[in-house]
Amino acid sequence: MRPSGRTSNQLRPIQITRQFTSHAEGSVLIEVGDTRVLCTASIESGVPRFLKGKNQGWLTAEYGMLPRSTHTRNAREAARGKQSGRTQEIQRLIGRSLRAAVDLELLGENTITIDCDVLQADGGTRTASITGASIALADAIKYMLRQKMIQTNPLKHMVAAISVGIYQGTPVLDLDYAEDSTAETDMNIVMNEDKGIIELQGTAEGATFSPTELAEMMQLAQQGISEIIEIQKASLS
């Protein structure tokens, strides 16, 4: 029995609000259960130095948690003077996942910066970030097309992410904080709308897991991501 009463393959309700803030070219508030993340996509012309003159664009991502998005207050990273290893790990994951969705040559010499800021955390902030940012990215690219900054749509596919895990011996989909903090295994999976795997990160906490359990979790993830991609498409149409 899951603490939330959900069945093992049941997602939390997902709410997507586009244009949540007004300045960004793409701005999405994604709510997955009680987890709430504000994802923006910002366009700047030009590329980082290491890409100058290579005739391609770039996409990068940053992630942060508001200090009191969590049960107890976390120190503000700007005040501590550095981003934690966890933060860097997550923003690198978001960046790789969304770069996989974009044809960087079609993007021209432009840079898209994704910002994912967690307003409220209840487990699964990194996967919610990727799912929400994918929509913000789609909006930003539409803006570029409208503004004729680019000619051809560089978006290859939608990207979505979900966590799976083993909770009290059973593979379950979309762990919330109550499950996440005690799960034996926690795995985050990023896939595209064609069921291709982009990223996979699984960690055993305490017990290890077997290839069979891995296959079961993959099963759950595929189903969950299909549902999420439906929700993404609905919100964009």
Next chain:
Amino acid sequence: MRPSGRTSNQLRPIQITRQFTSHAEGSVLIEVGDTRVLCTASIESGVPRFLKGKNQGWLTAEYGMLPRSTHTRNAREAARGKQSGRTQEIQRLIGRSLRAAVDLELLGENTITIDCDVLQADGGTRTASITGASIALADAIKYMLRQKMIQTNPLKHMVAAISVGIYQGTPVLDLDYAEDSTAETDMNIVMNEDKGIIELQGTAEGATFSPTELAEMMQLAQQGISEIIEIQKASLS
């Protein structure tokens, strides 16, 4: 004529949402026109080292802007590895303003941390932060009383803040971004519900201002703050 069509002594509409997020003891989303700030008040038992054993509590504040709360994206301070001078100036102002509202001895050896995070900026983020944080603070103190962490209410009075300025030669109340970026003078005023001045910070940009203009601006500010304190009280009742 103000860009927004407001009269010179007219505030922007103010919207206050209490319990905007669920973990903090006080959590307020304040919207002043298009400026939106999330203000939380977090309680921790214990005090900073310099107050150990002095039989009193402490209140401190931190401020941040989400990178894309502004027209063009600002670098994330956590990634740059330090808070700007502007950020520090603002969070020191917020801290002093709200400490003025609390009897620190009645607070016991507890620390309240105020976090003001700007989701969307359209001028007046520091004054909106103070006004919103004052409500979050009131909620956090109610929590402490309910939990019997303290016996006596340490809140001395509500605190509110507003900007005034001289725009195209005329003193105006509550500058938005369009005004703020071209005003000759910009002044932020913090007062309590008893019309006592807590903080005053005025800066001439380009032209200087005279003691007479200062008095006129004070006039506007007093009236504006009275209105704001009514709104605060309504939202708390």
Next chain:
Amino acid sequence: MRPSGRTSNQLRPIQITRQFTSHAEGSVLIEVGDTRVLCTASIESGVPRFLKGKNQGWLTAEYGMLPRSTHTRNAREAARGKQSGRTQEIQRLIGRSLRAAVDLELLGENTITIDCDVLQADGGTRTASITGASIALADAIKYMLRQKMIQTNPLKHMVAAISVGIYQGTPVLDLDYAEDSTAETDMNIVMNEDKGIIELQGTAEGATFSPTELAEMMQLAQQGISEIIEIQKASLS
């Protein structure tokens, strides 16, 4: 009765030594009672990146306290690896105040850096810094004119600053450390020689202050600044 025996509108003695050090284009030791600040103005050709090609100059300021300029030793900011919020707040104030004195277009693509380093602190270091830096600035600009780096004098007016406050219920001028550390209200005012207000920063410590008290303090400040500007002019002639 003030600890120093001064009357409520009496300045401390001010001593100005020009060319205190030899390398800077402007170098002034200002002594206000026991407060001593070394103010230098340094000229460099070129402007910061954000002003490149805009056909104007720039003026910026930095402030520091020697570790043992104070009663007990303060940690050296260079060793701690960052400037405190207070330091940044003060150097931003000095920079804004002196930029108000210069026509940046007449300055050409040159940068003037003001350094204010406190050798001994007894209250009022930020206002002494502004008053002293104004003279160092005047000297540096004379140097530029002599060297034909610029054709027209970009100095619009002298700038001076003073603190006022409410000490034991009475408005007083030019607080020293003994007063400053116990005053109910502390306000710093920057004005030019034409009695225009450039900056105003007032803070209530403990009690608040009323618009009437504000007007009384403004009165004192105006008179004090007039006297200081006389002293500045005498020292420059």
Next chain:
Amino acid sequence: MRPSGRTSNQLRPIQITRQFTSHAEGSVLIEVGDTRVLCTASIESGVPRFLKGKNQGWLTAEYGMLPRSTHTRNAREAARGKQSGRTQEIQRLIGRSLRAAVDLELLGENTITIDCDVLQADGGTRTASITGASIALADAIKYMLRQKMIQTNPLKHMVAAISVGIYQGTPVLDLDYAEDSTAETDMNIVMNEDKGIIELQGTAEGATFSPTELAEMMQLAQQGISEIIEIQKASLS
């Protein structure tokens, strides 16, 4: 055909030198083909603050590359003043992997610090680090038992790691740099001697991968890790 001429399921030669340096309680030079990593395990009594009084030990890991361990010189992280996101990601992975091998309660209030420093890089430095560190850890624990710092062996099992990937459409084991830099998919797997999965991190570069390909790569990894654990055991006996 792989650049090295290896078959798709063939490991590079592995060389393990114990006691490579003299001061550390465990010190192992591991060579996997041309990749060379020095892994040390250092024992200190006491635990980090967050574990004080919890009656358990701790294990943590740090990772670094010598500036010229790579084809072109990388900036020294100590000189740049921070560890890169990649470095932090890797050292967190090493730490989690080896903590999974130790019963922290049996370790007592002691801390083991694993240092993995890459002397020469040719792909697979993070997996070589884990494999080598597992042996250094075993040696350090033997030292603790010999010194009677602990009574019962807290080592639960050996841990080993390997990379697998899809290179030119074919799943291959143990990618070297020539493969790694052009592989479509790169996955790192950490397992224990009982074939339990501890960590799994797969990234698609360019193309995505399918659950079937994932299963094939898991197959290769299991076989490879079995061979590596044999080598570890031989080196320890």
Next chain:
Amino acid sequence: MRPSGRTSNQLRPIQITRQFTSHAEGSVLIEVGDTRVLCTASIESGVPRFLKGKNQGWLTAEYGMLPRSTHTRNAREAARGKQSGRTQEIQRLIGRSLRAAVDLELLGENTITIDCDVLQADGGTRTASITGASIALADAIKYMLRQKMIQTNPLKHMVAAISVGIYQGTPVLDLDYAEDSTAETDMNIVMNEDKGIIELQGTAEGATFSPTELAEMMQLAQQGISEIIEIQKASLS
């Protein structure tokens, strides 16, 4: 012929002003020609963590240059966020030199912090710092004895420092900036009043130097330091 017209074994004029500032237990302005350094000695009770409970005191030193103490302005180290390698090298030298003058056990569990801040630089700032700090240290120790913080004088001897070098082929004493910037060899020597060598740091710039030249420079240094120690003693009596 030296640029200053001095003979090869001639010191620059030395001026020592004790109690230059009022808060520090020892405060000395030392002027060596046009080089001016403010040296303070501050007493704090307690010792750094690594000496706790060892029944001894500590002495440490910090060094800084005001940004415009030099011909062209140097970036402020506090603003850059770190001390340069040169600064650290110098402050370590000052600390070692003065620790050699103090019996740390007789100092009790107290810490003396030496601050040497260069107001104006014309070569030889590190040696002037040591010479001046030695006097500030003597004053601070007198203060401790007067205050009965310690019973027995822990000062073993005065310490003084001077530079020697080879300028246009000739060994010379006490290089000023004009010589220092073109000298073939530059050597700093710290000795005590009993002619014992405490520190010796010689660097060849361009050409190397021979043991014979080293002996000649040592000769000059010994004579120079004898003269300086006379001046120190005169200033203290």
Next chain:
Amino acid sequence: MRPSGRTSNQLRPIQITRQFTSHAEGSVLIEVGDTRVLCTASIESGVPRFLKGKNQGWLTAEYGMLPRSTHTRNAREAARGKQSGRTQEIQRLIGRSLRAAVDLELLGENTITIDCDVLQADGGTRTASITGASIALADAIKYMLRQKMIQTNPLKHMVAAISVGIYQGTPVLDLDYAEDSTAETDMNIVMNEDKGIIELQGTAEGATFSPTELAEMMQLAQQGISEIIEIQKASLS
């Protein structure tokens, strides 16, 4: 009697392994007794900004100790976020010493970066670094000549370094850790193959030393460096 049983003028055995790692243009493992340092020389085209357009090259050096190269583990400087004063002092010494060996104009607009990383420390790591780096430098320059990056050999001479000291009242050559940690005086000397002194750094710990002792130590150093230069030349032929 020395702890190692060596005579007072006896070097520890020196082992030099060229091409210890494969990527660097020069890569040398130097072993001096139990001290082991990996020295690499890396070539990059271009020069630092301050030398742009001056038609010359540059050589710089960095130094580090692996965290467990020492008896007890030292914090990793990359994790602490800064290099210690000691590290900076040493790398500046290595840089100056090797720049003295190179005609920077003949080097063209190229930069050579020396990295000295201590794998195991038993005293004398900075002198071993210089001696080893001199060989790595020679190898890197040969590479440049072979690749026709430069026409004329810019290497002026070999450089070697050794420590001398006063141990239990007797001058001794090449202090190991057991001696170094208790020696009264410790001096590091860098010379070239023509017996010219490049750098000299002597520190008295506890007692001071006399000019006569200095001359005796210089004697020992000269003899030791002659032997080392023979070993360097043998290893290069």
